[in-house]
Amino acid sequence: MMKKIIFGLAIAATTLAACNSNSNKSTESQNRSKDTQAKSQTDNATITTSSVADAKNTISIKEIVSTYLQLKNALTRDNTTDAATAGTTLEAAFKNFDKTALTAAQKKTFEDVEDDAREHAEHIGKNGGNIVHQREHFVILSNDIYDLVKTFGGGQVLYKVFCPMYNNGKGAFWISETKEIKNPYLGKAMPTCGEIKEELK
Numbered sequence: 001m002m003k004k005i006i007f008g009l010a011i012a013a014t015t016l017a018a019c020n021s022n023s024n025k026s027t028e029s030q031n032r033s034k035d036t037q038a039k040s041q042t043d044n045a046t047i048t049t050s051s052v053a054d055a056k057n058t059i060s061i062k063e064i065v066s067t068y069l070q071l072k073n074a075l076t077r078d079n080t081t082d083a084a085t086a087g088t089t090l091e092a093a094f095k096n097f098d099k100t101a102l103t104a105a106q107k108k109t110f111e112d113v114e115d116d117a118r119e120h121a122e123h124i125g126k127n128g129g130n131i132v133h134q135r136e137h138f139v140i141l142s143n144d145i146y147d148l149v150k151t152f153g154g155g156q157v158l159y160k161v162f163c164p165m166y167n168n169g170k171g172a173f174w175i176s177e178t179k180e181i182k183n184p185y186l187g188k189a190m191p192t193c194g195e196i197k198e199e200l201k
């Protein structure tokens with residue numbers, strides 16, 4: 001739990017560094033983000049196995065998911081302005097989310113990702129015109145959305161899709177509402193790069 005919070009802060013710190021457009025810093029920050037991401041995926045496995053049983057009821061994260069998908073689709077079109085708009089809307093959706101009726105497991109997952117996801121959504125919103133940077137934030141935001149969908153359900157069938165080429169072959173995944181591959185990281189340069197890794201219900 002504490003670990004996760006510390007990693008969250010680390011992400012926030014490296015993210016801010018990335019915004020200062022110093023290329024060395026930016027590369028270092030990306031690498032550190034990747035480490036954090038790997039770690040966070042390990043943590044996820046633990047969280048989801050313990051919380052899946054009592055989840056997927058009462059509260060819907062539909063608005064968060066649909067706004068994330070709008071953001072994802074803007075990135076597939078290389079549309080940095082629409083991505084920024086969706087990022088700002090997503091930040092508001094997290095901010096206004098009503099947590100009062102959550103189960104214990106839902107509350108835990110939501111609070112684990114809330115600050116981090118808001119931070120990434122906010123940066124995407126403020127970086128219209130810099131799609132490279134928006135995509136850096138989208139990597140970790142997608143981890144957060146994955147955690148939420150695993151615990152709450154997505155309100156529709158969703159897919160976890162992996163692109164092995166992004167970030168110099170380190171790869172990254174995203175959440176999609178369609179089986180058809182449209183890559184938000186590489187956009188129109190390589191729209192069909194990606195492989196479905198998991199179906200989420």
Ligand SMILES: [Cu+2]
Pocket residue numbers: 015016018019123124127133137
């Ligand atoms: Cu940023």
